[in-house]
Amino acid sequence: MAKPTAKERILDSYEEILIEQGPGGVTLDAVAAHAGVSKGGLLYHFGSKEALVDGLMERLATLSEADLEEARKAPEGVVxxxxxxxxTDVTQQKALHRTTMATIRIMLxxxxxSEVVQVYNQKVHDLISEHVDDPLTAELVILVGDGLYLRAALGRDDASPLLDRLDEIKARIAR
Known part of the structure; x- marks a missing residue:
């Protein structure tokens, strides 16, 4: 696996500070120090805090598009x-999960x-709706997914056993 670039390390550090400390913990000095770059190095890639937000939103869009593409190709089906x-994205600390958690911290x-998140949420809605005939059932699938994600993100263990019952859940949705 390739070593992350300075730009990637800076965004990783920005995410980590957002997740751990919230927006109040973010200073250009703190992000640079965490990333192991000089403040000048940070400013070369991201000229301001706003540019860091833009970089995070670009990362979110890129990871989200890749996520949707993976869903379309999934052998077990989209649902x-x-x-x-x-x-699993939460329990395995996948990149999209970390970026999502950082994004949640700055949404307010x-x-x-919020606009970028709404675009992705609409794309998820559209994808699920393509694979579930009934609009209400499609909404219920999305709500179940959101609930599972929230449980896992909050560290609750009771979501993981449901992975063993996905076929049963899918059968109920089909009814």
């Missing part, structure tokens, strides 16, 4: 994939972040 990854302070 099973969606429900399974609602838990950055209205443009």
């Amino acid at each position: 099973s994939w969606y429900l399974r990854t609602a838990i 302070n950055e209205p443009r972040v």
Whole structure:
């Protein structure tokens, strides 16, 4: 695996500080120090805090598009994939999960972040709706996925056993 670039390390550090400390913990000096780069090195890649937010939103969009593409190609089907990854992305600390957690931390302070999240949420809705005939059932699938994700993100162990019952859940949804 390739060593992360300075730009990637800076974004990783920005995410980690957001997750651990929230927006109040983010200073350009703190991000640079955490990433192991000089402040000048940070400013070369991201000229301001706003540029860091933009970089995070670009990362979110890129990871989200890759996630949707993976869902489309999933051998078990989109619904099973969606429900399974609602838990496994959290428990395996996948990149999209970390970026999502960082994004959640800044949504209230950055209205443009909400816009990016809404675009992705609409794309998820559209994808699930393509694979579930009934609109209400499609909404229920999304809500179940959101609930599983939230449980796993909060560290609750009771979501993981549901992975063994995905076929049963899918059968109930089909009814």
